[in-house]
Amino acid sequence: MSRPTNSLIHQSSAAAMGATALNADGFGVGWYSEGDPVPALFRSVQPAWADTNLGELARHIRSPLFLAHVRATTGTPVQQTNCHPFRCGHWLWAHNGGIREFATVRRDLFFAVDPALFPGIAGSTDSELMFYLALTFGLEQDPVSAVERMVGFVEDVGKAHGVQWPIQMTVVTTDGKRLWAFRYSSEGQSRTLFYTALVSTVRQLHPDVPLLRQLSEETRLVVSEPLSDLPGVWTEVPESSYGIVQPGQDVLAAFHPKQP
Known part of the structure; x- marks a missing residue:
């Protein structure tokens, strides 16, 4: 980090x-x-560069799966409950992008959240609401279908209110065992998203990088932009696609919004 x-x-x-x-x-x-x-959470309204506790934690905590995010608000308040990632049970969720004209559509979107889940919403962001809509549409049972239904619903509501391009997103969510990453926008010009090549391939390309010898064959990074300029390490996730990082064979496939 x-x-x-x-x-x-x-x-x-x-x-x-x-x-x-x-x-x-x-x-x-x-x-x-x-x-x-x-999962554990550490969130702060401080800029990441200004929080000395973050450096202390990053240096000492060891975990098989991290999800981290730095925030630029799209209009909702700067407060801890609006900082990503969001948590519900064993799920984490982080989002870059936004629901366009959120103030116009938020009432209709909030009413679609499962009443049993609604009390868990602590903040006021479109990102957290997207998470709870995905949970409502079955994130626990079928994450890909749930996110496709969530996006389809947001687009339907947005278009009913005259919003031309209702949603812009890269989303990462995880249950602690697998990680799902999505890249999609209504206009087909989504925020960037990258993933790393197989560790064995990267080691062959860069045998002189000591850090690579410490990584397991299952290690993957999914990031909004490359963390380094090492050639051959980073591959961009295609537009309107999703990926699954999991033990064994990973998945990369096309993403299609669905009518919920």
Whole structure:
């Protein structure tokens, strides 16, 4: 998080590929510990570069799965409950992008959340609402179908209110065992998303990088922009696609919104 040339902490002040170079409206880290299915969360409204506790945690915490995010608000308040990642049970969720004209459509979207899940919504962001809509549409049972239904619903509501391009997103969600990443936007010009090549391939390309010898064959990074400029390491997720990082064979396939 802090060591690469283009670390997430660096991106909080100088992102190269985001909608804005400055992501100073808070940050968050979620991670899983052995024997506990509920992930830990550390979130702050401080800019990531200014929080000394973040460096301490990053240096000492060890986990098989991290999810981290630096925030640039699209209009909702700068407060801890609006910082990503969001958590519900053993699930984590982070999002880049936005629901366009959110103030216009939010009432219709909120009413679609399962009443049993609704009390868990703590903040006011479109990102957290998207998470709870995906949970409502079956994230626990079938994550891909749930996110496709969530996006289809948001687009339907947006278009009913005259919004031309209702949704812009890259989303990453995980249950602690697998990780799902989605890249989609209504206009087909989505935020960037990249993943790393197989560790064995990267080692062959860069045998002189000591860090690569410490990684397992199952290691993958999914990022909004590359953390380094090492050739052959980073592959862009195609437009309107999703990926699944899991033990064994990973998945990359086309993403299609569905009518919920």
